[in-house]
Amino acid sequence: MSPPLGESVYEVFARKSRGDPLRHIGYVDAPGVELARVYAWKTYDEENWFEMCVVPRGAVIPVNRPEGPWARNLPKEGDER
Amino acid sequence: MSPYTEDELKAKIHGGYILESPEEMTPGYRKAIIVQLTVQADTELMSAPAYWLAARHAPSTNTQVSAHAIIQDELAHANIAYRLLEDMGVSKEHLVYGREPHEFKHPYGFDQPLDNWAELVVANGFFDRAGICLLGDVHRNTSYGPLKRALVKVDMEETFHLRHGEVWMRRLARAGGAATELLQRCVDWMFPMTIEWFGLPDGLKRHSGQLDYKLKGLTNDELRQLWMSSTVPLCEGLGLKAPAHYDEQKEEYVLEYPFPCQYDPEVKRWLFEDGEITWQAVFERWKGRGPMNERYVESVRRSRGAVGSWLN
Ligand SMILES: [Fe+2]
Ligand SMILES: [Fe+2]
Secondary structure, eight states, X not given: OOOOOOOEEEEEXXXXXXXXXXXXXEEXXXXXXXXXXXXXXXXXXXXXXXXXXXXXXXXXXXXXXXXXXTGGGSOOTTOXX | OOSSOHHHHHHHHHTTOOBOSGGGOOHHHHHHHHHHHHHHHHHHHHHHHHHHXXXXXOSSHHXXXXXXXXXXXXXXXXXXXXXXXXTTTOOHHIIIIISOGGGOOOOGGGGSXXXXXXXXXXXHHHHHHHHHHHHHHHHHHOSBHHHHHHHHHHHHHHHHHHHHHHHHHHHHHHHOHHHHHHHHHHHHHHXXXXXXXXXXXXXXXXOOSTTTTTSOSSOHHHHHHHHHHHHHHHHHHTXXXXXXXXXXXTTEEXXXXXXXXXXXXXTXXXXXXXXXXXXXXXHHHHHHOOTTHHHHHHHHHTTXXXXXXXXX
């Protein structure tokens, strides 16, 4: 199998128009922030988004749910992050 | 580990429960959704090279743009489905780059060459419509939240692919002469190809769990009927002969040829005259894959090894 290209997951959030909520619309795999922005913009082009942003998956900290794709980011016992 | 037994989860799902993470899945659920998503992802992925090779036949720069926009959508759809699988612990790397071409799970229709502009637009009119029937049903019914949300984009874009197909089919049908003849030839091989795509009739269907877990809502025969209910009137309206009609007595569409039957991919012709064959024979043909299988798979991944090795 070919070597992986060093990609990690970025969550994609977007707002359709002014006044709309920022919604989680999907995710892309990218080797860094710059390409994550490009891939997100090119992948989720079904709307003329007013605003779009990407967040590294590792930066999303769950507050009340101990499972799902962000669970691994939960602070460990005694962790002072 | 799922907090539920298989029966508990099925009961909850039928009460409207939506799963939000792979941790909630039972082994049965996980297995069923992995099969479903792999078929979905592979189908989207293999439609891209099929349409890409056909897009060379686009008659203008405008049509080049619309054809390639569709290909771009399909690759994004594939990527989204593989990404969902990755969150279930299935390696996208392996699925896309680690399998033999014949191990992909897309339908036999996407192993066939699309040799001219008419074939491309009928593929949009027929195959993309099949996609809408299948994925629209998943969108309305799936018990997996992340998939339901991902399909908002997919459904929206597939509707555009279908419209592209219909508008161009209408233009070619109106032209008459060679254009209409070519269009009819497309219908002759691509209509039965799509019918077969929906798989085993309900009476013969092996139990897959997809309905128990509400991964979809309609059965194979219901989906086949749904597809015919828009495709047959479309063809009739364009003066094209589709091998099916609505039976008032039965209150459903009926096929006018032996189903299933054998296909000769070299000449793109269904062997109606040889009569009905078994589904076992159909599965063998599918397993043997069609003429473009290796070329299509290679065309989406040929540069991976080289670029990957430069970067490592
Ligand atoms: Fe698609
Ligand atoms: Fe499509």
